[in-house]
Amino acid sequence: MLRVGMYVQLDVGWMNHPFATSSFRLSSPAQIQVLRELGLKQVRYVPSRSDPQALEALEAPDAGARQPPQTPASAEPPQPSEPAAEPVQAQGDPAPEHAAATDGPPSVGPSTWQIGGPADTPAPAEAQDDEPPQAHARARFQAAAELYAQVLANVRAEPAASGERVRALVRGEVAELMAAENYAVHLLAQMGGRRQVKHSVNVMVLSMLLGRSLGLGAAQLCHLATAGLLHDIGKLELPAHIAEPAAALSGPERQLYEEHVQRSVDLAQRMGLQPCVVRAIGEHHEMVDGSGFPARLQGAQISLHGQILALVNRYDRLCNPLHGERAHTPHEALARLFAQERKRFDATSVLAAFIRLLGVYPPGSIVQLDDGRFARVVSSNSLSPLRPSVLAFASGVTQQEARVTDLGQSEHGGIRRSVKFDALSDEALEFFMPAQQMCYFFARMPRPAKKAHAGRAG
DSSP: OOOTTOEEEOOSOGGGSOSSSSEEEOOSHHHHHHHHHTTOSEEEEOGGGSOHHHHHHHHSTTSOOOOOOOOOTTOOOOOTTSOOOEEEEBTTOOOOSSOOOOSSOOOOSSOOOOBSSTTOOOOOTTOSOOSOHHHHHHHHHHHHHHHHHHHHHHTTTOHHHHHHHHHHHHHHHHHHHHHOSSEEEEEEOSOOSOHHHHHHHHHHHHHHHHHHHTTOOHHHHHHHHHHHHHTTGGGGGSOHHHHSOSSOOOHHHHHHHHTHHHHHHHHHHHTTOOHHHHHHHHTTTOOTBSOSSSSOOBGGGSOHHHHHHHHHHHHHHHHSOSTTOOOOOHHHHHHHHHHTSGGGSOIIIIIHHHHHHHOSSOTTOEEEETTSOEEEEEEEETTSTTSOEEEEOOTTOOTTTOOEEETTTOSSOOEEEEEOGGGSOHHHHHHHSOSSOOEEEEEEOOOOOOOOOOOOOO
């Protein structure tokens, strides 16, 4: 039986599963459920890299009869740097009486185990992936970006298969989000890849988080995240200088640009996506005051999913603008949305929830600390919205040399105020100014340690 805490290796291509890598430690029952849904016959695990607590049931006398190890003929051999992995049998598939003959190296260790059943219980809280949260967020963003880039390359030739790949990715991310009691939103600077791909992943991630804060369930979050990732897919069919303009568009060019919405809808329908997903994609530029496009919808004519996409899309474009416009800090972007553009959104519900979600100091904001130093917010969480993690500027120190400070764990004060880029010295501006667009992803936060209570001496 698979258990939280096992280190597994998936013998399938990365396009066929939604996880960031093919080798990782299971950190939640939701991930095991995703493995079930992938229809895998067996999953290999590495005992030496698994948590001991997760393997205790395998060593128990009543754990069941051991079967000879099996290596599937189609499985690739483990990488030389990885210990040999043991296969885990999928539920409902009887273990063979004899090991299958293969050309690969033999499996080492105990036998096959099922996916599913009573042993799929969470391991203790210590059985968590030891990868730092920001590194975990970065790897998952990169995996999502790579998958979306592949979808862009293949969707016109293989629309149905592309739709399935997106659904698999989204199911995994929604399962991760729903399993998180608390999470932090991380700023991911210096991410490589195409601007449009990163924008689409940003919209997917922030839409999921906003949807959860508005109380959407897992199925609705899957629909919303799918629409968020694919909202601009129709730009594939536009000239590059129209799809991603470096300067303001002329009237005819603007008209052609607006056609990307219908083209996105058409591709989404060819991919076999649900009607609510297709509708949200078609509404991602509609505004509640009727100033959007292409249908000039107003108020309740726009679905909740469409309103979420329109808001998140606008926010990311303020932070990561086209046309060579000045980039807003995330704090400035939220302030502008509320002060100057709130009539375009549902200010009492969707916009208000978005502001609560990102907090006073959203990731990417530039702030001045109580000690006078300037810093960039690199992650924020709902448990300590006024004391995020920051990267402080010091003269002569590079970003690579600077250390992140968690103000929630620091005894040296907090944040005095948020500042604009033009308040910084040239050296500080060079330190903070991103060479590429800002990107975001979430990562689960560990449960806070329980404080010991001193007893009264009797």
